[in-house]
Amino acid sequence: MTTCYTRWAEENGMPANLMKKRMFRFYRDAYFNWPGEVSAYITLKSLALLKKPNVFFVNGSYGEKIIAPIVAHFQGLGGTIVQNKKLLSVEHQNGSVQGLVIADPDPKPHESGNKRWTPEVPVLPKTTERITGMDAVIIAIPLDCFKELNRGDAVFWNDSFLKINNISSVATLSWQLWTKEPVLPRLPCAINGLDEPMPTVIDYKHLIDEYRNDARFGSVLEWVGQETGFEEKTDEQIKTIVLNGFKKIPGAKDPMQAGVIKDVFRRNTSHYERYPLTEPGVNKFRPTTTTHFNNLFLSGDWVRNEVDIPNMEGAVASGTEAGNQTIRYLQQ
Ligand SMILES: Cc1cc2nc3c(=O)[nH]c(=O)nc-3n(C[C@H](O)[C@H](O)[C@H](O)COP(=O)(O)OP(=O)(O)OC[C@H]3O[C@@H](n4cnc5c(N)ncnc54)[C@H](O)[C@@H]3O)c2cc1C
Structure with missing residues (x-):
């Protein structure tokens, strides 16, 4: 059955006035589905997983704190990393x-980063090479990049992969802004429900040591959201909407009057940047970690897994499942 969270709640007796409450809006925003609907399954699964809600932040850069130790471990086991391919x-x-x-x-x-990527990242001529001799393969690339592979290959794109084309994705937006003066009251969490297209903002000043211990920064803000309905607006027009919404937060000051140190505005429109949408009914189109090739496994936030939600936990859970399945396959 395909149903969205709003419909599910309505059918199960949720009073209409509650439907307008923040929680409904929160999940549609959090999965970048607003102004569209979000799957009831994904929302309920999120609620179930968040029985004891806690918010965690990486205290530093993802590269140093998370990726580097994993890479070091992998290399310690004898693995080789080939970058930029x-x-x-x-x-x-x-x-x-x-x-x-x-x-x-x-x-x-x-x-080299100064312009937006094209939807498909082009490759340099004469750099193509073949890798052969592998026992098994785990593909961990994003949804829209996977759709680029093996075009016209009916064996690769059999029914179990063809359904993947029904999953849609969205271009997310993010705006980071560093100010000299603080512009928000001290909060241990993100603020949701602001004006579209970027309804969520967080101030990292008191959450990350690098900023907490550096007097140069008063606030380190990041807004996130998605582009739908605002594709024609310029970056500057979107920033104006965002700032007007921000000023409605009780205790917020105008960041533009607080000594802007720098800002980075991003529209994640390229295939490798787009985010998979969890629209009602999406799960039947999501592939599992095992595939119709005996030695090919999939992982990524868009692949079905124990967590099943398109976020970092979901991506990690799918990777763990794909890894375990690869080991089982190799032990056969
Ligand atoms: C603005 C924003 C805010 C978010 N906030 C949160 C949050 O607070 N908490 C949370 O848990 N999640 C959050 N997410 C979601 C989270 O970032 C993703 O769900 C997660 O990173 C997905 O991991 P992944 O490994 O599936 O894919 P990715 O992290 O996208 O990794 C895939 C990699 O494959 C590479 N690649 C692509 N195509 C190819 C190719 N053809 N060949 C080789 N490599 C390729 C890509 O460059 C990329 O490095 C957010 C996402 C966005 C966009």
């Missing part, structure tokens, strides 16, 4: 993956 296609025969075709991404179209 784009997977272009998967070679297969008789239900087994035999090889991968990769190439170097071409940084020119986005001027």
Whole structure:
């Protein structure tokens, strides 16, 4: 059955006035589904997992605190990391993956970060290479990047993969702003329910040591949201909407009058940046970690897993499942 959270709650006797409450809005915002509906399953699963709600922040950069130790562990086990290669296609025969075709991404179209990426990241000519001889493969790329693989290959794109094309994604927005003066009262959490298109804001000043211990920063703000309905607006127009909404928070001061140190505004429109939408009914289109190839496994926030929610926990849970399945396959 396909149902959205609002309909599910209505049908199960939730009073109409409660439907307008923050919790409903929160889940649609949190999964970037607003102004669309969000799946009842995803919302209820989130509520179930958040029985004892706690908010965690990485106290530093993700690269240093999370990724570097994992990379070091992997290398300690004898693994090799090959960076900055784009997977272009998967070679297969008789239900087994035999090889991968990769190439170097071409940084020119986005001027090494100064311009927005094109939807598909192009590759440099003459850099294509084949990797063969692997026992098993885990593909952990985002939904829209996966859709780019093996176009026109009916064996790869059999029914179990074809359904993936029904999952939609959204371009998220983020705006980071560092100010000299504090602009928000001290809060241990994010603020939700602000004006679209960026209804969530957080001040990292008191949450992350790097900022807490640095007197140069009064506030370190980050707004997030999604682009739907605002695609035609310029970055500056969106910033104006966001600032007007921000000023409605009790105790908030105008960040533009608080000594802006720097700001970074991002529209995550490229395939590798887009976020999978958890619309009502989406789960039947999401693949599992095992595939119709005996030695190919999938992981990522858009793949079904124990957590099942498109966030970091979901991505990690799918990776753990894919890893365990790979080990079982190799032990057969
Ligand atoms: C603005 C925003 C705020 C968020 N806030 C939170 C939050 O507070 N908490 C939370 O838990 N989650 C949050 N999320 C969601 C979370 O970031 C994702 O769910 C999670 O990072 C997904 O992990 P992943 O490993 O599936 O994919 P990714 O982290 O996207 O990793 C996939 C990698 O594959 C690479 N890649 C793509 N195509 C190819 C290719 N062809 N070949 C080789 N490599 C390729 C990509 O460059 C990328 O490095 C947020 C997301 C956004 C956009």
